[in-house]
Amino acid sequence: MKEEKKNLSTASGRPYYENEDSMTVGPQGPVLLQDYHLHEKLAHFNRERIPERVVHAKGSGAFGVFKVTKDISKYTKACLFSKVGNECRVFVRFSTVGGEKGSADTERDPRGFAVKFYTREGNWDLVGNNTPVFFIKDAKKFPDFIHTQKRDPQTNLKSPNMLWDYWSLNPESLHQVLILFSDRGTPDGFRHMNGYGSHAFSFINDKNERIWVKFHFKTMQGNKTLNLEQANELKGKDPDYAQRDLVNAIKKGDFPKWKLHIQLMTNSQAQKFPWNPFDVTKVWPHSDYPLMEVGIMELNEIPANYFADVEQAAFAPSNQIPGIGMSPDKMLQGRILAYPDAHRYRLGTNYEQIPVNRPVCPVHNHQRDGSMSVMGNGGSEPNYFPNSYDDIEADVKFKEPGLPIDSTVADVYDRNENDDDHYTQPGLLFSKVMTDKERANTVTNIVDSMAGISGPKRDKIIQRQLDHFYKADKELANLVANGLNFKFKPS
Template sequence: MTHKEKHTRITTASGKPVYDYEDSQTAGPRGPVLLQDYFLHEKLAHFNRERIPERVVHAKGSGAYGTFTVTHDITKYTRAKVFSEIGKETRTFLRFSTVGGEKGSADSERDPRGFALKFYTEDGNWDLVGNNTPVFFIKDPKKFPDFIHTQKRDPYTNTKSATMVWDFWSLSPESLHQIMILMSDRGTPLSYRHMHGFGSHTFSFINAENERFYVKFHFKTQQGIKNFTDEEATRMKGIDPDQAQRDLVEAIDRGDFPRWTLKVQIMTMEEAATYKWNPFDVTKTWSQKDFPLIEVGVLELNENPDNYFAHVEQAAFAPAHIVDGISFSPDKMLQGRILGYPDAQRYRLGANYEQIPVNRCPFATNNYQRDGAMRVDGNGGNKPNYFPNSFDDSFADEKYREPAEPLGQHVVADWYDRNGVGENDHYTQPGDLFRLMTPEAQRSTISNIVGAMSGISGPKRTEIINRQLCHFFRADMGLGMAIAQGLGIDISQHAGALQPH
């Protein structure tokens, strides 16, 4: 056996052995390249197609496989098999991400962080797609494209614009709660390992008796919360823009497996009907005094993907992917994401994106979807591609029917004001959050806000700043005054905002 036969032979994509990998076939040693050098064409053509469309949001991310282990019994709330017994283990894949930046942006940007978790359960894949914050900037999906546009690039300058950001926020008072979190040091986590994760939205649990409960998911980091200061985060952008990615890979490689404790808040249907906040408003939290955290289990990340593109870049998450025992709620933003997220994945990866290994359900799947680009599972073979039919025994299983969900008195379709009466207190929770901060955290948050708002420019600068200051004043008098002072604004202009609301 020769030396070369001991190693793997290089071939074309169709399997033909390659004679020369590095030199093109030419007419003579200095002559032009021949059209018949097919492998040259294959290499260049594939190279031109190596990039798939990057995600519109959450473009830059890191991911790892792991295990979720149940430690406490919650079967009285849900029949989901993933929670069926203490000690049960379920394989998972978790992707972290920044939100607003492009794929090449820095990991330490001031930004929410995505926390998208896929459970490979025997009842199908369950995607819990959230962030490292329990709330969001908006509560109606019709506002989502506009909001994201403000986080991207100005169509004239093609640069990030503080003016766009604060103009939108100042005109969307429901954003204030998330702004307060983002502008604290929680907006610049030290690493993905040192932050919490949240489902953010309100979801449903359904138990064996077909009873519905509303639920919020909290993943509490066992590594402890650690954040950069604004100065440290800015410096890290230049030192290592891939710092969070590197940190996650290296921690898992050395066996320092990061862990999170999953806890849930449970609300009954009756409590939802009378709670002081709209329980389906993603700009609000549920008080943990009213709805204490209930421990469920532990998530551990313990396996780095062997190829970033195959696993992390091609990972596709959608809140539409639920399993028996877990369902949706009237949360408007969640309802919008049920539509938007799978559509984004079909655009990015194709109609058969759930056949990609990282997205594929490892248990049996059965439906009549056929054809489409990159169909790689046999396409149903010679079985019927329609239902009902006389040739197979497939059936829709009635036992998985969910209980009806009452929608209250507002059953007529209409365009309701998202900030109408009873839905327009955008200041109590942000104010409470600020007052719960330590004095040091308050100073840091104020400094970060002043720094961010100082970037507002143009003829509308004063108008935008004054409008946003009114929101801060209504949340907390001291907060508003400190920001106004930092921006050099005469607070007498805001006398109206200082009145009780």
């Protein structure tokens, strides 16, 4: 059968020929207003860039498959985990967090690690980072924190003053700051780092029993990091280093894999936990809450078009499936609102109709209209519920049990008495978890960054941050002070 000829055409489908010459009055005359194809090409070109993500602007992505390897069906009724051997397609987007779309892949920065599971009960998005904790515990602080990671409003330059001023005034950031300034802050590409859901979530089983859960993706390629010199060298040599590494590995069939593990905590254990168990600046110790293997994720397909899939991918912690739910984590609760709102601004109200975001299961609701409604807009079906015409039902079996809370007092200061212990876990990280080499590199990296603090507030900012280091680990504070040649006196 003869292949159909592919005629060059306008967006409306009209075949045309004049693609490289504008219509003019004579060979040297002015361009005519009626050259509508010239208008179409220039107008589309002017609109090719959608708004950049405020955070996680630069990223890489790949499709793959997730396979369940261990039975956890007694903890969750999620269909994906109903039996060993179940599989579903996934899309994963890796990213840097604070930089712009043109920033280098080896910047000292957390890495986004977002996974979209296309299950038969809807899309489940696990939107995390390569660290198990975060800088802040309350979403109300998020805009202020991110402003410090961006550019100075006066100079339009990155500012160590902004970074360390904010961190020194928010000691809850200390745990994540120590991770960031270890060599884990500069992973060797995306394939050699772990991923974490970071927040506590819920598992709900078929008896409507709830248990708290945290998710951990452990790289099967082995953890590898870059030291300060290597990361800085690659910024200039190959700013797209991590993207190139991921693409090349998959192209040659070296498919990266991660094992998914979970930690579980009962509600009675949560009530006895020494800190707020839903505080994302804290971890659940593995000695008390051991990792349990769940499955293996493999990435084996590079998207055919970067913009269509990686740039338009929209992940949201609000995308859950039956059997997986939320927790009282304040940062998580804020992200439930913020992420879909960002997608509606950046991609349009019907962003979940874009193929990379589209569920593989049928969607039945009464949402209509809005920009870029491309799935038939519900056709002639009614746009209200309940109605007498369609067969859409609200099935009570999908009703989620109530979320337990320990207080009925609406008070922003009603909190765990240990919530202000921002030092124990970072201290243990530095003194017990890190090796001698990792401790030395962490101090070097901190000194390199804090040496950039300048101006009349310099000594005050450094003193305040050193006080936090001192409360976590005295040796850490003294080593950083010596590296900065700063006369430190603990407050």
